[in-house]
Amino acid sequence: MSAGRRGGLADEIVAYVRGRILAGDMKPGEKVDQDAIAEALDVSRSPIREALVILGQEGLLDVTPRRGAFVASITREDVIDHYELFGLVSGRVAALAAERLSDSEISEMRLIHERFEAATGEDHSKLNNEFHRLINTAASRRTRWLLRHLERSIPAGFYAFTPGWTEQAHTGHDEIIEAITRRDADGARRAMEEHLHAAGVAAADALAERGFWEDA
Amino acid sequence: MSAGRRGGLADEIVAYVRGRILAGDMKPGEKVDQDAIAEALDVSRSPIREALVILGQEGLLDVTPRRGAFVASITREDVIDHYELFGLVSGRVAALAAERLSDSEISEMRLIHERFEAATGEDHSKLNNEFHRLINTAASRRTRWLLRHLERSIPAGFYAFTPGWTEQAHTGHDEIIEAITRRDADGARRAMEEHLHAAGVAAADALAERGFWEDA
DNA sequence: GTTTTGAATTTTGTATACAATATGTAATTC
DNA sequence: GAATTACATATTGTATACAAAATTCAAAAC
Numbered sequence: 492m493s494a495g496r497r498g499g500l501a502d503e504i505v506a507y508v509r510g511r512i513l514a515g516d517m518k519p520g521e522k523v524d525q526d527a528i529a530e531a532l533d534v535s536r537s538p539i540r541e542a543l544v545i546l547g548q549e550g551l552l553d554v555t556p557r558r559g560a561f562v563a564s565i566t567r568e569d570v571i572d573h574y575e576l577f578g579l580v581s582g583r584v585a586a587l588a589a590e591r592l593s594d595s596e597i598s599e600m601r602l603i604h605e606r607f608e609a610a611t612g613e614d615h616s617k618l619n620n621e622f623h624r625l626i627n628t629a630a631s632r633r634t635r636w637l638l639r640h641l642e643r644s645i646p647a648g649f650y651a652f653t654p655g656w657t658e659q660a661h662t663g664h665d666e667i668i669e670a671i672t673r674r675d676a677d678g679a680r681r682a683m684e685e686h687l688h689a690a691g692v693a694a695a696d697a698l699a700e701r702g703f704w705e706d707a
Numbered sequence: 708m709s710a711g712r713r714g715g716l717a718d719e720i721v722a723y724v725r726g727r728i729l730a731g732d733m734k735p736g737e738k739v740d741q742d743a744i745a746e747a748l749d750v751s752r753s754p755i756r757e758a759l760v761i762l763g764q765e766g767l768l769d770v771t772p773r774r775g776a777f778v779a780s781i782t783r784e785d786v787i788d789h790y791e792l793f794g795l796v797s798g799r800v801a802a803l804a805a806e807r808l809s810d811s812e813i814s815e816m817r818l819i820h821e822r823f824e825a826a827t828g829e830d831h832s833k834l835n836n837e838f839h840r841l842i843n844t845a846a847s848r849r850t851r852w853l854l855r856h857l858e859r860s861i862p863a864g865f866y867a868f869t870p871g872w873t874e875q876a877h878t879g880h881d882e883i884i885e886a887i888t889r890r891d892a893d894g895a896r897r898a899m900e901e902h903l904h905a906a907g908v909a910a911a912d913a914l915a916e917r918g919f920w921e922d923a
Numbered sequence: 924g925t926t927t928t929g930a931a932t933t934t935t936g937t938a939t940a941c942a943a944t945a946t947g948t949a950a951t952t953c
Numbered sequence: 954g955a956a957t958t959a960c961a962t963a964t965t966g967t968a969t970a971c972a973a974a975a976t977t978c979a980a981a982a983c
Contacts, residue, residue, distance in 0.1 A: 498772035498944080498966065501760070526934075535968040537753070540936085544717070544757050548764040550852055556714035557935065557974060572849035576796065583795060633788035636766055640856075714936065714974080742964075751938040756966085773944060773965065 500534060504542035507532065512551055512562055515701035523552060523560040549644045567695045567704065570645060574691025577641045578684040580634065581623075585667060585683035586676040588629035597672055600625050604664055615652035615660075622664060626671075626683075645694065656693045663689060716750060720758035723748065728767055728778055731917035739768060739776040765860045783911045783920065786861060790907025793857045794900040796850065797839075801883060801899035802892040804845035813888055816841050820880055831868035831876075838880060842887075842899075861910065872909045879905060 508528065511517050523543065525536050547554035554560045592600075600622065607618040627635055652660070663686030670678035698704070724744065727733050739759065741752050748755075763770035770776045808816075816838065823834040843851055868876070879902030886894035914920070 500967075502772075524934085536935090537756075537967050537969090540753075541757060541760050544760050545764060548761060548856075556718075559935065559975095566848075568847065569849045572847045576850060576853055579795060579799060580792065631784065631788045632782075633785045634792060637792055637857075640764075641853075716937075740964085752965090753937050753939090775945095775965065 500538040501541040501545065504528065504532065504534065504539055505545050508542060508546060509549075509551060513698070513701070513703070515698070515703040515705070517562050518706070519562050519564040519704075521562045523562065525559070549640075551644070565645075567699070570695040570698065571688075571691045573641070573645050574687050574694065577638075577691075578687030580637060580641065581626075581687055582680040582684040584627055584630040584634060584638070585671070585679040588626045589671045589674050589676040589679040591629045592626075592671060596625065596628065597668070600668055600671070604661075604668055607664065608661055612652075615657055619652070619660065626667070651697060653693075653697075659689055659693070660686070716754040717757040717761065720744065720748065720750065720755055721761050724758060724762060725765075725767060729914065729917070729919070731914070731919040731921070733778050734922070735778050735780040735920075737778045739778065741775070765856075767860070781861075783915070786911040786914065787904075787907045789857070789861050790903050790910065793854075793907075794903030796854060796857065797842075797903055798896040798900040800843055800846040800850060800854070801887070801895040804842045805887045805890050805892040805895040807845045808842075808887060812841065812844065813884075816884055816887070820877075820884055823880065824877055828868075831873055835868070835876065842883075867913060869909075869913075875905055875909070876902070 508517075508523070517523070525539050525543070528534075528539050529536050543552060543554060543560045546552040547560065551563055551565075552560045553563050603618055603621050603625065607615065607622065610618055627638060630638070663682065666682040667679060667686060670682050724733075724739070733739070741755050741759070744750075744755050745752050759768060759770060759776045762768040763776065767779055767781075768776045769779050819834055819837050819841065823831065823838065826834055843854060846854070879898065882898040883895060883902060886898050
């Protein structure tokens with residue numbers, strides 16, 4: 492982590508540890524050694540402890556006073572449930588979007604959607620974010636806050652947009668757009684819930700592929 | 708904070724700062740001075756910084772690197788929305804409870820409910836917790852995790868059970884129990900959503916009464 | 924052979940120290 | 954008099970130091 496950087500070191504450590512966990516590099520139940528991270532990143536334990544607190548709040552670590560931090564034992568069911576909850580909130584937003592989004596905003600959605608279809612590799616994740624962010628315009632401040640948190644806990648952009656999932660995502664987005672264009676609030680809700688359920692399955696599969704649930 | 712205590716100091720500081728904010732003692736936008744807290748509680752800045760990170764994650768503080776932590780500008784609308792979201796998740800759990808809770812668990816709910824009616828003062832908050840905790844038995848692990856977080860962000864037990872609100876809460880609980888007894892999933896969902904909407908209004912009023920939104 | 928006990932070691936939690944940035948203030952310029 | 958710059962002060966972020974608890978491991982007891 493060298494020198495030169497001041498401020499927000501904890502965020503980088505969060506990203507590092509989260510990455511290692513989601514890559515299946517650190518197994519559920521495994522202890523997170525503060526000194527090991529300190530040595531690996533060449534930082535002191537002060538920002539590390541702040542990072543562990545954040546990851547604890549996110550649910551990726553179990554932090555027990557005096558015992559330390561351990562990689563949380565997240566099951567496949569947890570991941571599926573998490574996306575289900577994500578879908579519950581996003582679905583409500585989609586319903587609002589069907590009622591409140593202006594026609595020009597819907598056109599913009601369509602444009603992003605078409606670019607998503609044509610895109611390749613890395614861009615899918617970015618365009619996916621843009622798509623959902625536009626819908627979330629219809630949500631209240633607090634709702635966007637909650638969505639941000641749910642997104643971080645089990646990062647959505649973390650699983651690759653594999654060929655199979657990209658296609659499925661495109662279909663899901665299509666149904667959402669159609670419902671919103673129809674001004675069909677309930678249809679938009681259902682479409683979003685189904686889309687995120689599928690995303691949950693995809694995320695769980697991606698984690699399984701990385702050996703996330705394999706024993707050490 | 709004296710001596711003798713080791714471990715988990717940050718949690719106490721979280722409670723202290725949260726209390727001061729929700730008591731209207733620290734106004735939205737106001738800067739949180741680390742040294743001031745350190746002096747007030749006679750602790751070093753290490754656990755304080757961890758506490759501020761937690762409160763930042765909860766949304767009660769805006770934490771900007773190198774600038775410090777500021778009391779978040781939470782509006783009345785934010786509080787209402789927050790409870791609406793709480794209701795969205797709790798409503799889904801109530802629907803599950805109507806389908807999955809055993810008859811003996813429902814009887815237990817009734818018992819708690821009756822004790823709530825007879826109770827006085829402090830006990831209301833405790834029995835209210837027991838009531839909701841029992842319903843949440845029907846929820847998945849991840850759902851309970853999310854509810855815990857939503858509960859902490861704007862602590863439910865923090866506003867007093869004033870005479871007026873106690874009565875309203877009792878009516879709400881009554882409707883929830885009736886629907887669950889009827890095994891009416893959708894009715895339970897609606898009853899829970901309405902109950903938590905009312906709770907949101909009560910919470911916002913309680914905060915207003917404490918001068919939470921008054922300018923410094 | 925298994926269990927228990929008791930130091931030696933490791934690791935955590937908190938305090939303190941120091942460096943870098945941000946903030947406030949007064950002098951200077953227009 | 955208002956705006957701007959330069960300097961002094963305050964506050965944050967990170968590193969280091971030290972004390973308390975937990976873990977480890979080996980010797981002793983059963």
